[in-house]
Amino acid sequence: MKETPLSNCERDFLLKAIQEKKRLDGRQTYDYRKLKIMFGTDFGCCFVELGKTRVMAQVSCELVAPKENRPNEGIMFFNIELSPMASPAFEQGRQSELSVKLNRQLERCLRNSKCIDLESLCVVSGEKVWQIRVDVHMLNHDGNLMDAASITAIASLCHFRRPDVGIQGDEVTVYSPDERDPIPLSIYHMPISVSFAFFQQGTYLLVDPCEREERVMDGLLMIAMNKHREICSIQSSGGIMLLKEQVMRCSKIASVKVSEITKLIMKALENDKTARKAGGKCGFAESMPQERITALKKDETAVEMTDVTERANDIVLNAEVPPQTSQSLLVPLPGMGQVGKDLQNSWGIEEYYQDEEEAFNSDEDKQTMMEVGEKQKVHDVVEISDSEEDEVVILQPEATDRAHKKTSSSSHLKEPAKSKKRHRK
Amino acid sequence: MLSRLKAKVGSVLLPGDEFCLDTTGADTISLAGPSKANKVVCGPGLRRSGDRLLVYKSGLLRHKEPNMFWMDAQHKRYVPAKGETVIGIVTSKSGDVFKVDIGGSEQASLSYLAFEGATKRNRPNVQVGDLLFAQLIVANKDMEAELVCVDSAGRANGMGVFGAGGLLFRVSLGLARRLLAPQSDLRAELEQLFPCEMVVGMNGRLWVKSTGVQRTLVLANLLESCENLTPVQRRQLFGKLAQGAL
Numbered sequence: 001m002k003e004t005p006l007s008n009c010e011r012d013f014l015l016k017a018i019q020e021k022k023r024l025d026g027r028q029t030y031d032y033r034k035l036k037i038m039f040g041t042d043f044g045c046c047f048v049e050l051g052k053t054r055v056m057a058q059v060s061c062e063l064v065a066p067k068e069n070r071p072n073e074g075i076m077f078f079n080i081e082l083s084p085m086a087s088p089a090f091e092q093g094r095q096s097e098l099s100v101k102l103n104r105q106l107e108r109c110l111r112n113s114k115c116i117d118l119e120s121l122c123v124v125s126g127e128k129v130w131q132i133r134v135d136v137h138m139l140n141h142d143g144n145l146m147d148a149a150s151i152t153a154i155a156s157l158c159h160f161r162r163p164d165v166g167i168q169g170d171e172v173t174v175y176s177p178d179e180r181d182p183i184p185l186s187i188y189h190m191p192i193s194v195s196f197a198f199f200q201q202g203t204y205l206l207v208d209p210c211e212r213e214e215r216v217m218d219g220l221l222m223i224a225m226n227k228h229r230e231i232c233s234i235q236s237s238g239g240i241m242l243l244k245e246q247v248m249r250c251s252k253i254a255s256v257k258v259s260e261i262t263k264l265i266m267k268a269l270e271n272d273k274t275a276r277k278a279g280g281k282c283g284f285a286e287s288m289p290q291e292r293i294t295a296l297k298k299d300e301t302a303v304e305m306t307d308v309t310e311r312a313n314d315i316v317l318n319a320e321v322p323p324q325t326s327q328s329l330l331v332p333l334p335g336m337g338q339v340g341k342d343l344q345n346s347w348g349i350e351e352y353y354q355d356e357e358e359a360f361n362s363d364e365d366k367q368t369m370m371e372v373g374e375k376q377k378v379h380d381v382v383e384i385s386d387s388e389e390d391e392v393v394i395l396q397p398e399a400t401d402r403a404h405k406k407t408s409s410s411s412h413l414k415e416p417a418k419s420k421k422r423h424r425k
Numbered sequence: 426m427l428s429r430l431k432a433k434v435g436s437v438l439l440p441g442d443e444f445c446l447d448t449t450g451a452d453t454i455s456l457a458g459p460s461k462a463n464k465v466v467c468g469p470g471l472r473r474s475g476d477r478l479l480v481y482k483s484g485l486l487r488h489k490e491p492n493m494f495w496m497d498a499q500h501k502r503y504v505p506a507k508g509e510t511v512i513g514i515v516t517s518k519s520g521d522v523f524k525v526d527i528g529g530s531e532q533a534s535l536s537y538l539a540f541e542g543a544t545k546r547n548r549p550n551v552q553v554g555d556l557l558f559a560q561l562i563v564a565n566k567d568m569e570a571e572l573v574c575v576d577s578a579g580r581a582n583g584m585g586v587f588g589a590g591g592l593l594f595r596v597s598l599g600l601a602r603r604l605l606a607p608q609s610d611l612r613a614e615l616e617q618l619f620p621c622e623m624v625v626g627m628n629g630r631l632w633v634k635s636t637g638v639q640r641t642l643v644l645a646n647l648l649e650s651c652e653n654l655t656p657v658q659r660r661q662l663f664g665k666l667a668q669g670a671l
Contacts, residue, residue, distance in 0.1 A: 005526055007514045008554035009588035009632070017638045024642065 003089035006215050014216045018204050024212060025051075030253055032208045035261065037155055037268040043182065044160030048152040051210060052142035057152040058135050059160040063174070066122070066129040074121025075131040078106050080138070080149055087141035102146060105235060106136070109150055109191050109224040113232035116157065117186040123165050123172060130162060132185070143210035146222055150193040155265050158187055159272065191232035192261050193224040194254040198240050205246070207253065221247070223254040227262040427463050427492065430478075434488040438496065444478040463492070470496020499599040499652075503528040503628035505564035510584070512593070512626030513557045513572065525557060525572060528628040533570035535559060540574045541581035549574075549586070556588035556632065558624055587624060591634030594645050598629045600652050611651060614663050618644075 014024070021029060033051030040047065044059030066073060080102045082090040090096065110116075121130040134157065136149050161182035166173045197209035197217040206213060209220075219238025225231050231251065236242065426446055467473060470482035471494060480486075484498035505511075505527060513525035516532060523535045535557070540549040551557070559572035574584040604612055604625045615621075621635035621644055633644045643666070651659060 004528070005514050005516050005554065007556050007588065007593055008552070009556055009591060010593050011554075013590070013592045013638070013641070017642065020638050022638055022642060024645075026642070026646070 003087060006212075010212065011216050014212060015199060018199050018206065018213075023206065023210075025210065027208075029205070030207045030257075032257060032261075033210070035151070035264060037151070037265060039155075039159055039268065039272045044156050046152050046156035046159055048148050048155065050144060050148045050151070050208070052140055053144060053148050054139040055145070055148040055152045056137045056139055057149075057156040058137075059156045060133050060135075061160075061162045062131050062133070063123065063128050064131045065127060066125075070118075071126040072122045072129075073118040074129045076111055076116060076118065077131060077133045078103065078110065078136070078153070079134070080106060080136045082138050082141075085140070086138040090138075090141070098145075101237070102149060105146055105193070105222060105224075105233070106149055106153060108233045108235075109193055110134075110153060110157075113189075113191045113224070113226075115154070115187055115189050115191050115226070115232075117188060120186045121162075124167070128172060132157075132160075132162075141211060143212075143214050144195050144208050147193050147195050147208065150191070150224065151261060151265070154187075154190045154192060155268065157185060158190065158265065158269055160185055189226040189228060189230070190262055190265065191224045191226045192258045193222050193233070194257050196221040196223070196250050196253075198238070198242070202240050202242055202246060205250070207257070221250055223251055225251070225254050225258045227259045229255045426478075427465060430465065430486070430494055431488060434486050434494070436486060437484070438480045438486055439483045440481045442480040446473075446476045446478065466493040468493060468495025470498060497599075499597050501595075501597045501629060503598060505529045505533065505561055505570045505628075507561055507564045509564075509627040510558060510560045511572075511628040512624060512630040512632060513559055513628075515551055515553050515555050515557060517553060518551075523551060525559070527561075527570065527572070527626075528630065529570065531569060533561070533572050535572040535574065539572070540585060541579065551586055555586050556593060557586055558584045558626070560584060588632060591622065591632050592641050592645050593630060593632045594649065595629050596631050596649060597652055598627070600648070601625050601627055601629050601631065604631075610656065611659070614660065615644075615647075618663060618667060 017023065023029075025033070027033065033053075034049075036049040038047045038049075039045060042058070045057070047056045048054070064075065067075065080099060082096065082099045082102075084090050084092050090099075116132070121132065123129060134153050136153055138145055138149070161177075161184050163177065163182050164175045164180040166175060195208065197206045197213055198204070198219045198221065199206070199217055201218060206217075209217060214220075217238070219236065219240030221242065222233075222235045222237075223231060224233040234251075426444065429444055465478070467478065468487075470480060470484060472479050472481055480496060482496045482498045482500070484496040486494060487497045488494050503511075511527045513527040513533065513535075515523050516526050517524045521537050523537070524532045525535050527533050537543060537548055538545070539559075543549050557572070557574060559574045560576070561570055562573050563569075563571040574581065576582045576584070603609060604623075605627070615623075619635060619640055621633055621640070623634075623644075624632040626632075631645075631648060633641055633648070635641045635644055647662070647666070654662065
């Protein structure tokens with residue numbers, strides 16, 4: 001299925017807004033979206049939400065024969081799956097350009113930087129080594145898949161525990177988790193990628209572009225760094241030409257962001273560890289906020305209002321239960337506007353719809369009045385035609401009288417619709 | 426049958442729930458006077474199939490006197506229906522038709538001649554990527570949807586190409602219907618805020634334009650969050666905006 005095309009007016013508006021340093025969701029130029037990291041019940045399962053972009057990673061391991069030119073090193077294997085769940089533009093099974101690009105970038109970021117000690121994964125040199133496999137699944141695409149994927153991958157690698165192995169002479173015993181505690185991987189450093197989107201040939205830059213911003217951007221610069229300010233990988237795509245100062249500035253911004261994100265990952269890992277030790281429940285089910293099927297909830301949005309001294313902060317009660325193992329990355333700016341975040345049921349019981357009910361009712365009235373005029377039945381129920389598309393017809397908003405008259409209802413119809421209805425029988 | 430339906434008004438029903446039509450029920454037989462057949466009018470979300478009344482949209486069952494029932498649903502996925510005015514994005518021009526994306530499962534077609542004052546020589550000025558406000562004249566599951574930008578008398582009546590300078594965004598279908606309702610509180614309150622232009626498509630697409638990028642963004646965010654606000658909260662929010670922003 002093709003995704004919705006971007007209209008010219010959206011493109012113009014976005015570019016104009018960026019020139020005035022405004023983003024759609026009220027962030028500043030260098031702000032990340034709200035980042036949530038959650039771990040599952042299995043070791044090595046991690047779920048990251050960057051705004052609305054959601055990614056999940058799972059790490060697994062297996063004993064295999066090593067590569068011939070590296071007999072005493074383990075093997076790392078990365079795989080990013082773009083499932084159609086993430087976006088209607090992704091097709092199942094097909095290796096799209098984006099998928100190849102993301103895979104390549106993740107490999108460079110994690111493998112070439114040697115963040116994991118591969119020699120510790122060796123069991124019997126030349127014969128048996130551990131193969132660590134990281135599968136990253138995109139669950140929702142709202143921009144900046146690369147950053148989310150890299151955070152998820154490294155967090156799940158840090159969370160993962162491999163089975164303990166005992167060697168007695170020639171015999172190798174792999175202990176199950178019940179017999180001996182599984183041991184974590186030895187990770188030297190945590191490389192995290194930060195993406196910068198460029199607009200107007202490099203004049204404007206945005207950190208962490210959302211999906212719409214990604215569609216209008218000229219080029220993307222991806223810098224993977226760790227908290228010790230070492231650049232692990234750097235990639236520029238889109239063919240934009242950047243000045244040296246711009247790249248330096250980006251790397252400085254990246255180092256700030258990476259240290260914040262690393263702190264967040266460590267905190268999430270800590271929380272998960274304490275939760276497991278305390279025997280408490282941990283995992284996705286616990287960390288998802290309770291949502292009612294009949295309620296709609298939205299995260300708060302910082303909307304900048306001109307000359308506003310008091311913001312709409314205290315209007316909506318913050319009733320959401322915070323997830324156990326996560327915390328929002330950004331401290332909300334003082335006075336950040338908060339709209340729409342509430343447990344109020346949007347189906348409402350009577351009070352929500354009281355003032356809208358009348359208007360809505362009269363709307364629906366006209367639709368079915370027209371249907372009544374069409375069918376003639378002697379039965380209890382007046383049937384509407386099988387085609388469901390027939391039902392909803394918005395006529396001019398006039399007051400209708402409720403008497404069941406075919407003629408009066410059809411008089412409300414517009415001419416072509418009426419004639420078409422007569423023809424179709 | 427009517428009484429059974431009435432008993433369920435206001436409760437959440439899911440697709441697949443059914444009401445049996447009971448011709449021998451107490452509703453229809455009356456010993457005292459002439460028995461009148463009880464008609465039940467099904468609105469959107471209810472469909473008759475054989476001897477049952479089926480629910481095919483999840484939501485709350487609503488009732489309006491004397492005998493109309495419908496499912497009140499807050500959906501986001503648009504199914505094209507005849508007569509609805511929608512906002513479409515032109516995706517391609519080919520031959521004599523434009524292909525327009527209206528958010529449904531298939532693209533709709535729009536003829537060159539379906540504009541006010543368009544003739545074979547005088548073609549409308551529509552580019553790929555433009556926004557159109559059009560009305561559906563053919564919309565069923567067996568045929569490709571067709572749009573027109575002109576009403577039955579040949580006048581544009583507000584339809585056609587638009588959109589320079591504003592912002593297009595998506596909301597749920599329920600919110601779009603609420604905005605279009607004749608006496609809409611939401612619209613009345615919005616009018617008090619600041620001068621703006623707004624186009625509401627029944628496919629859940631909204632276009633707003635106001636003086637300046639700032640205000641347009643504020644409006645877009647407001648409308649997106651109006652879905653989740655009760656009327657009281659909304660009035661508070663609008664009140665604060667009116668004091669603070671202007």
